[in-house]
Amino acid sequence: MAEAVVTVDRITKRFAGHTAVRDLSLSIPAGGIFGLLGPNGAGKSTTIRMILNILVPDSGSVRLFGDQVAARDLSARLGYLPEERGLYRKMRVLDQLAFLGEIRGLRRLDSVRRARTWLERLGLGDWTRKKVEDLSKGMQQKVQFIGSLLHDPELVVLDEPFSGLDPVNSQIMKDVVVEIAREGRTVLFSTHIMEQAERMCDRVAIIARGEKVLDGALSEVKHDFGTRHVALVFTRNQASAAKILRDPTLVARADDYGGSAEVELPSDGNPDRLLRALVEADVGLSRFEIVEPSLQSIFIAKVGAEAAVAPAREEVHA
Amino acid sequence: MRKFLAVVTREFRERVRTRAFVISTVLIPLFFTLMIAGQIILSTRGAGTWRIAVVDAAQGSFGARVEAALREVKVGSGAVAPQKYQVERISIAPGRIDAVKDSLIPLIGKREEVPGKLDGFLLVTEDGLASGEIPYFGGNVGSLSEMDNLQTSLRPVVLTERLVREGVEPDAVQQASGGVELVTSKITDGKLTGESGESSFFLVYVMTLMMYFALLFYGIQVMSSVLEEKTSRIVEVLASSVTPFQLMLGKVVGVASVGLFQLGIWAMAGLYLTANVAPILSILHMSSDAAKGVQLPTVTLPLLLVFLLFFVLGFFLFSSMYAAVGAMCNSQQDANQTQHPVTIGIVLGLMTMFPLMNDPNSSLARTLSLIPFTAPFATPIRYSVSPLPLLELVLSILSTIAGVLIMCWIASRIYRIGILAYGKRPGLAELWRWVRTA
Numbered sequence: 147m148a149e150a151v152v153t154v155d156r157i158t159k160r161f162a163g164h165t166a167v168r169d170l171s172l173s174i175p176a177g178g179i180f181g182l183l184g185p186n187g188a189g190k191s192t193t194i195r196m197i198l199n200i201l202v203p204d205s206g207s208v209r210l211f212g213d214q215v216a217a218r219d220l221s222a223r224l225g226y227l228p229e230e231r232g233l234y235r236k237m238r239v240l241d242q243l244a245f246l247g248e249i250r251g252l253r254r255l256d257s258v259r260r261a262r263t264w265l266e267r268l269g270l271g272d273w274t275r276k277k278v279e280d281l282s283k284g285m286q287q288k289v290q291f292i293g294s295l296l297h298d299p300e301l302v303v304l305d306e307p308f309s310g311l312d313p314v315n316s317q318i319m320k321d322v323v324v325e326i327a328r329e330g331r332t333v334l335f336s337t338h339i340m341e342q343a344e345r346m347c348d349r350v351a352i353i354a355r356g357e358k359v360l361d362g363a364l365s366e367v368k369h370d371f372g373t374r375h376v377a378l379v380f381t382r383n384q385a386s387a388a389k390i391l392r393d394p395t396l397v398a399r400a401d402d403y404g405g406s407a408e409v410e411l412p413s414d415g416n417p418d419r420l421l422r423a424l425v426e427a428d429v430g431l432s433r434f435e436i437v438e439p440s441l442q443s444i445f446i447a448k449v450g451a452e453a454a455v456a457p458a459r460e461e462v463h464a
Numbered sequence: 465m466r467k468f469l470a471v472v473t474r475e476f477r478e479r480v481r482t483r484a485f486v487i488s489t490v491l492i493p494l495f496f497t498l499m500i501a502g503q504i505i506l507s508t509r510g511a512g513t514w515r516i517a518v519v520d521a522a523q524g525s526f527g528a529r530v531e532a533a534l535r536e537v538k539v540g541s542g543a544v545a546p547q548k549y550q551v552e553r554i555s556i557a558p559g560r561i562d563a564v565k566d567s568l569i570p571l572i573g574k575r576e577e578v579p580g581k582l583d584g585f586l587l588v589t590e591d592g593l594a595s596g597e598i599p600y601f602g603g604n605v606g607s608l609s610e611m612d613n614l615q616t617s618l619r620p621v622v623l624t625e626r627l628v629r630e631g632v633e634p635d636a637v638q639q640a641s642g643g644v645e646l647v648t649s650k651i652t653d654g655k656l657t658g659e660s661g662e663s664s665f666f667l668v669y670v671m672t673l674m675m676y677f678a679l680l681f682y683g684i685q686v687m688s689s690v691l692e693e694k695t696s697r698i699v700e701v702l703a704s705s706v707t708p709f710q711l712m713l714g715k716v717v718g719v720a721s722v723g724l725f726q727l728g729i730w731a732m733a734g735l736y737l738t739a740n741v742a743p744i745l746s747i748l749h750m751s752s753d754a755a756k757g758v759q760l761p762t763v764t765l766p767l768l769l770v771f772l773l774f775f776v777l778g779f780f781l782f783s784s785m786y787a788a789v790g791a792m793c794n795s796q797q798d799a800n801q802t803q804h805p806v807t808i809g810i811v812l813g814l815m816t817m818f819p820l821m822n823d824p825n826s827s828l829a830r831t832l833s834l835i836p837f838t839a840p841f842a843t844p845i846r847y848s849v850s851p852l853p854l855l856e857l858v859l860s861i862l863s864t865i866a867g868v869l870i871m872c873w874i875a876s877r878i879y880r881i882g883i884l885a886y887g888k889r890p891g892l893a894e895l896w897r898w899v900r901t902a
Contacts, residue, residue, distance in 0.1 A: 232697030248470035
């Protein structure tokens, strides 16, 4: 593996009353898209803040680009879109971006020039002289997204970048993220939306309750999780189908959507028996496919359904 | 350094561009100018001429003397100054005093409405001469300074009348009762400045008020700016790039430079105006004599430097505290409550002005110029009122600088944690923990 861009070594962060992150280690290789996955309140944002040196871990260390230097001094090489979106409401869009570029080490003129190019590209060319407060929420998010990319950072950290975006804007931002990764830069993004992570990430780490549950290349993760997964679609008799999915001799775990399902076979199970049972039950089978497990099912299996509902929101306390 | 400058210039640029800045830059000097112009107008035309009746029930020339003394009183100074009192003397028999009084009372009121009305009347009687109490009836007795003027005018008349009745020649009385007036001139650095005590009072007053308003106004701007970054959550992006200390300092320096920029504009305007007093007054159709009535104070360069130095020090002291307050709060309401201790500190500084001007070299004054919170007010005031020993000045500057450094340090510790803390507003114990944690 190439030199890791981010090396997180056994970091722990406690806030008044609870431990947000416990003994977490991560290694993010250069290039590609790394997904930091976990339910709300799992410690994703706290981890990201420690990586960026906004918070200091109680123990453990973070290294960026193989350097011991604090992230703040490397800010010219880092881009950051925080989970909590925010811009100066009274500032004009272009001034705002120029400033964000400047605090990342760009010269003002250069910063302005790049901001214009990006605004054009994301369809905000007519809004450069408008105040931020006049923009819609989606536009503000795009402006902030531009702010994190303006200085061509080697590592882009995006905390829940797609939350609250409509499908069109979501698609535009996804395209940009993919392109950045293709250019050889590294993207670290956090999300709790598994479908998205599955389509975009090269590597993932799943964390829950402040601890790492698993990490690795997406293909390895899927492979390790097993190949005994079957995707099903039925067109009738959903009740009898559901009964079969609850039979532990046929199905170890099922993610049932009513008309479709993803199931994991028990270790001594056999796809033939499941197929026969389903045909006999006359469920109008239109899909029966042995598949790789979806990230969603891995996530649910590893984190547990109850953890998907966070007990409390992540908040920073000293 | 470039990041720090980016924070400073952003703060400067965004503030100077606002409508509020333009408006306050124009309105505040306008307010001061109007105040000064108002004083000039009041002192020249002011309360205007009063119509006073002298009800003379006394014997001999007492009533006539009162009338003559009141006719002498002028509004303002100078050869052409108008008479203060329009006097009408009514001689009556002592027995008719009550009847005359009753008939005069309805006449007191607004002269403008009915001709023949009076502002007030004096009862001059033998009793009054003996006891020294002269009754005055009028609608304007509430004006203490006017009553004081009237009393001052009457005092020598009573004295003269008494002496004349004892057989002293009126001329001799006149000569003997010439008053004494203290004529003050201020000496700065061994040089006569030509200022009177009054104009140097005025200077201290204006400078201290300016300091007070500037500290309060710009301090609160620092606070809301911190609060804005916190509530808009942009602070997280900033914090990943700039250290909290750089951010706080950049903000304070940015707002301070806005303040100095504004003061600079005013200073230039002020210099221009004082250099062109006469033409400006003639535009306003006022005689240039009016301007002579107001001695414009001279600001010496050392005084200006001391003032600026302490303004900057005081600014850093109080606005770092305001920044900490902004960082520990989550909403404007929250901040409005929490800022009170800081604001009270500034108000206390302002309140040192009066005892200090009375006695700029008391031990209280010395102590106040060594306390960092009061020194930004106390030292410039003392410096302008009376010459300050160099040692004391240096000590005051050093202790204030020390106070500023300590305060900035504490504030930056609070700021550093506060800007990312979105919980309940911390209590004192919690704050102390913030300051101590590494």
